Amino acid sequence: MARFTHALSTSAAWLLGLLWILPLLYAFWAATHPAEYATRFDLFAPLTGEHFVTAWNQAPFMRYMLNTVIITGLILTFQLILCTLAGYALARMPFRGRGLVFALVLLQLMVMPEILIVENYRTLSMIDLIDTHIGVGLPYMASAFGIFLLRQTFKTVPQELEDAARLEGCSRLGVLWKVYVPLAKPTYLAYGLVSISHHWNNFLWPLVVTNTESSRPLTVGMAIFGAPESGVDWPVICAGTLIAIGPLLAIFLLFQRRFVQSFMYAGLK
């Protein structure tokens, strides 16, 4: 009986796993076989790369990808700097009103920039940053999640290390840079991976603030590419989708252990 339940449970786990990976497998199938096989499954169907060529020529994927890389990189750079400074101040520097400031920071965990697209669009048009990379990045540069994560990590650094460094004449920023940042490496890695995958995949805000190819990221490009109005057929959409998710998917598959561990690490805090 126990054996039977065990086998049943294992099969259920595998069935679920198969269902979960099916859409991706399907996209591979449709993209690599001639259009007439899109809905017919035949092991000996001929392979083709034509859909990838068609998709590639139909949308400026290189440009989109470049935009995504620039936006993601900009956001991450600013996030790391701003969150390190704020996280340290909140973890190790006593001052009046610290609790209130921390509460104000945490508010962003609930009221995310996605909710405020209308007002943030107003702000961006006021400062003339619509349709720019920096405009896509601005609302995300101070991240409550990052500040919180780094604050928690910095709090675990022994105070004696800081005192010793201060005695040797190290400035506050020097201590932060030479003592805290190196010790928080796992947190930075975890946060970095979570942030990159979040902003690589982000859609609503970039859709709102970008108007042209010059700043549009992959996700927005993909939505335009896949829209029924554009009259592209299924295998080509699948090929385009695979081109778009390819780089991140490849990095994820190569470093999947790291990714999963990072997400777990970030979730535990």
Place this chain on the structure above:
Amino acid sequence: MKRLSWLHAWLMLLPALAMLMAFTHIPALTTIWHSLFYPARGSEPEEFAGLDNYRMMLDDDVFWQALSNNLWYALVTVPASMVLALAMALWVNGKIRGRGALRLAYFTPTMLPMIAVANIWLFFYSPEIGLFNKVLGWFGVAGINWLGDTDWALPSLMLMTIWKEAGFFMIFYLAALQALDRDIYDAAALEGASRWYRFRRLTLPLLMPTTLFVLVNAVLNAFKLVDHLFILTKGGPNNASNLLLYYIYENAFSFFDANYAATLTVVLLAMLILLALLQFGVLERRIHYR
């Protein structure tokens, strides 16, 4: 030196705080302000409207529809993806064949952009050639117009959301499971407690803080994640699958009524703040018994 410490602290906080203020706190307040005005006509300035926008909202059937859709959407997708997430975590935390591959399969949807997977699911749902109707056809069941039928459009969105989210929530459960103390389990096994009993009386209570954390995040996602609507249904047919944030987007950027969109945003904000109060107030106190 010591006396300047508070100044240093504020200087270090300043950049992050300024950005948070500019893109979170101030817009949250100006939303309320803008909801009190009529939309600008041409070059004329916006005219004060009092609570007219709110009155309009209460009379707006689409608003009520989007709100009730969103509540149903949360009510179905949140528990379903959480139960699946827990099952997945238990599976890949135990000794199971092909554990690494399974974990990868469950987690992959999380890594893919919603827009990309919606493009693929759109094909699954398509009436004539779609995969789902093919499978139904094998069993002799007539095909369903998944995204075009007012009864099926919202459930179709829910199904895809559950698929997308479960693997993400699994990660949190997995992290919590791996941090559990094995000793209690050994003791329970010595006492002869059955697997089901151990799960119910040990694992579930010990996972309570994680469950709360995931719950809050899942509810948040149910209100802020509308990317798939842009590809799959655009809120249709006849608003059957419209969600609050998508309706806000439509009002602001398709109907160009930013003030009504601000009014709707106020409702969404109020709901999220209520959720925050619920989390930090009631639930947190009950669950942190450790």
